[in-house]
Amino acid sequence: MPSPFERLKAENAVEWRSYCEHRFVRQLADGTLPEASFRHYLSQDYLFLIQFARAWGLAVYKSRDLSEIRQGLESLKAIVDVEIGLHVGYCAAWGIPETELAGLAESRATLAYTRYVLDAGMSGDLLDLHVALAPCIIGYGEIAVWIRSQPSTRVAGNPYADWIEMYAGDGYQALVRSELDWLNARLSQVDDARMQRLSTVFRDATRLEADFWQMGLDLS
Known part of the structure; x- marks a missing residue:
């Protein structure tokens, strides 16, 4: 029997595949992604991390017990x-340079x-x-494993090999498993109506993550 998170993915299979196998991801895998696209993505990802930190701060506030508070705090x-700091160095x-990152405007x-993530947390x-964060946290891990499995993936001489290895590596994959365990434990306790609402959150968040890849290609 599939896990609750696998059910979310199955109900939104088209969106999930469009995100995980996006043209940006494919070009990253075979090393043909234009460097300007990757630099634009990296710059916006710095701004994304700042908002991601706010999301984990919100997770602390939304927590109901000490273990969840600790989880949110550790992630923050x-x-x-x-x-x-690692991202700035990368x-x-x-x-x-960091001075350029500090002066960037957020893309659409x-x-x-x-x-959307912050609103999902505030209103829910x-x-x-x-669930709104899952396409990022879990998706990046799945994408890196998928890239590794593709015969078209180029390792030697691929300028993006370090990025792939970072998300395919043991450290990040352990984080993915921990998040999956947390989600599956809680999703297994909700009724069908609640699951359907969460499926909508997951679908919309996945679409928006795919748009983040497209932003890198469009330099928008």
Whole structure:
């Protein structure tokens, strides 16, 4: 029997595949993605991380017990104390200085997805927030594993190999499993009507994440 999260994916299979197998992802895998597209994506991803940190701050507020508060706090600290610094360093390696990142305006795609996540959390509960975040947290892990499995993927000489390895690596995959465990435990307790509402949140968040890839291709 499929897990509750697999049910969410199955109910939104077209959107999930369009996101996970987007042209941006395919070009990333075979190394043909224009460098300008990747730099634009990286720059916007910096702004995304800032809003992601706000989302985990909201998760702390929406938590109902100490274990959930701790989970949200650890995720918030990981982004603010570690991930943003690593991302700044990675951007610098691609010729994007921190001063440039600090002065960037959010693209429409960045605004759309991040504010959707925050609105889902504000208007709903902690589960709504996690479901809205799932295309990012779980999706990136699945995408990296999918890339590795494709015969067209180029490893040697691929300028994006480090990005692929980061999300396919043991550390990130452990985070994905932890998030899946959390989601499946809570999704298994909801009734069909609630599951359908969450499926809508998941569908819309997945569409907006696909738009984030498209933003990189369009340089918009």
